[in-house]
Amino acid sequence: GAGVSQTPSNKVTEKGKYVELRCDPISGHTALYWYRQSLGQGPEFLIYFQGTGAADDSGLPNDRFFAVRPEGSVSTLKIQRTERGDSAVYLCASSSLAGVYTGELFFGEGSRLTVL
Amino acid sequence: QQQVKQSPQSLIVQKGGISIINCAYENTAFDYFPWYQQFPGKGPALLIAIRPDVSEKKEGRFTISFNKSAKQFSLHIMDSQPGDSATYFCAAIPRTGNQFYFGTGTSLTVIP
Numbered sequence: 001g002a003g004v005s006q007t008p009s010n011k012v013t014e015k016g017k018y019v020e021l022r023c024d025p026i027s028g029h030t031a032l033y034w035y036r037q038s039l040g041q042g043p044e045f046l047i048y049f050q051g052t053g054a055a056d057d058s059g060l061p062n063d064r065f066f067a068v069r070p071e072g073s074v075s076t077l078k079i080q081r082t083e084r085g086d087s088a089v090y091l092c093a094s095s096s097l098a099g100v101y102t103g104e105l106f107f108g109e110g111s112r113l114t115v116l
Numbered sequence: 117q118q119q120v121k122q123s124p125q126s127l128i129v130q131k132g133g134i135s136i137i138n139c140a141y142e143n144t145a146f147d148y149f150p151w152y153q154q155f156p157g158k159g160p161a162l163l164i165a166i167r168p169d170v171s172e173k174k175e176g177r178f179t180i181s182f183n184k185s186a187k188q189f190s191l192h193i194m195d196s197q198p199g200d201s202a203t204y205f206c207a208a209i210p211r212t213g214n215q216f217y218f219g220t221g222t223s224l225t226v227i228p
Contacts, residue, residue: 004159033216035218040220040221041220041221042120042122042205042207042218042219042220042221043160043205043216043218044218045215045216045217048214048215055214056214056215058215059215091159091160093159100209100213100214101147101148101209101213102148102150102165102209103148103149103150103162103165103207103209103216104162105160105162105216106161107158107159107160107161108159109157109158109159110159
């Protein structure tokens with residue numbers, strides 16, 4: 001597709017369950033970011049991939065959160081033992097290497113996670 | 117700790133008026149300052165960006181003003197239109213480019 005694709009668009013789960021959120025970036029973009037956006041707030045950085053490796057995972061809130069990008073394209077954000085406080089919109093963005101330094105991030109529409 | 121402080125939280129402007137949103141930062145390692153526009157149910161989209169060695173950048177009706185000594189920058193939307201109604205986020209990027217720090221957002225409503 002032409003843009004960043006995220007699935008599912010909505011996910012409702014129960015406290016304690018495991019969740020996977022998928023991001024399909026723009027073809028050829030080497031940089032991929034995961035952000036979390038709570039209601040009325042700006043996006044909060046979680047993790048940044050350059051290629052297959054996590055270049056910066058300092059934003060992951062705790063060890064329940066993990067993300068992979070095994071082939072340098074699609075990425076999956078994994079949340080174990082979900083808590084109600086994990087409820088938010090999870091945004092994925094991709095960029096070319098140059099775009100990383102000039103703000104040219106292309107965001108998906110997000111995956112809205114609700115933990116009951 | 118909020119790395120980029122944004123104000124106001126919400127703004128209502130008459131059609132044709134000027135919308136002004138302000139941001140401030142402390143970290144001198146920031147090297148690039150983009151603004152993003154977000155419509156409900158959509159991801160943020162890059163609107164305009166500026167480097168700290170430039171005091172002003174204009175693209176159509178959108179202008180960024182940058183005051184490096186005060187560590188402040190602002191977005192001006194001239195001739196505001198109802199279609200500009202959205203949430204606007206300022207952001208700051210460090211030289212390493214690994215993280216983008218976003219402000220808390222400004223919800224703009226342009227009244228016809």
